[in-house]
Amino acid sequence: MRFIKKRHSCVRLEKESGTLVIDPGGFTEPDAALGADALLVTHEHPDHFDEGRLRAALEANPAAQLWTLASVAEPMAAAFPGRVHTVGHGxxxxxxxxxxxxxxxxHAVIHPDIPRVTNVGYLVDGEVFHPGDALTVPDRPVETLLLPVMAPWNKLSEVVDYVREVRPTRAYDIHDALLADLALPVYERQIGALAGTDHHHLGPGTFTEV
Structure with a gap:
């Protein structure tokens, strides 16, 4: 399949059967979800869930459908009956x-005083894993890990240890909108040297085959 990196945590996966978009939130391009046949959202935080972007994509393609957890599905379901599906672990x-x-x-712990919201990750075609805002380790091998590299809830040592625990064949950065250009070479060098996998940082709009 073709993997297209959009801004922050949004990615597009394309193959002959259709286009799947994950987490077209408020930090990504306004048109990131347009053209999708399927939409997946990991959790309710606005950098992952933007209701306007999802509505635009569902209106543009009457056959498109959304899979997500209850907190995101509920505000969308009435407007798109039969096209919004609630999912959970397993x-x-x-x-x-x-x-x-x-x-x-x-969701990963941001601070003990902040309640944790529900967060799900998606393993697509047994190949590509998008964990959302958590360091979830699937109970099966992962070839391509989408790696949250910069967030209020993580630090570099946790990012490296997460890759080591998942042991993917390759990792591509996501959750990177907060990562300054000045710091990017530091993260690339440290993760590449310590994580023990083939690691890449792709710019928005860049694509590769996975």
Whole structure:
């Protein structure tokens, strides 16, 4: 499949059967979700869930459908009956020809005083894993890990240890909108040297085959 990096945590996956978009939130391009046949959202935080972007994509393609957790599904379901599906840990489904497994239940801890929201990760075609805002380790091998590199809830040592625990064949950075250009070479060098996998940082709009 073709993997296209959009800004922050949004990615597009394309193959003959269709286009799948994950987490077209408020930090990504306004048109990031347009043209999608299937939309997946990991959790309710606005850098991952932007209601306007999702509505525009669902209105532009009457056959498009959305899979997400209850907190995101509820405000969308009334406007798009039969097209919004609620999922949770352990669920499996097919979206636009992609086989999807759901892993994980809670957002990473930002601070003990901040309640944790639900967060799910998606393993697509047994190949590409998007964990959302958590360091979830699926109970099966992962070839391509989408790696959250910069967030209020993580630090570099945790990022490196996460890659070591998942042991993917390759890792591509996501959750990178807060990562300053000045710091990018430091992260690339440290993760590449310590994580023990093939690691890449792709700019928005860049694509590769996975």
């Amino acid at each position: 669920d499996t489904f097919t979206a636009a020809g992609f086989d999807v497994e759901v892993h994980g239940e809670l």
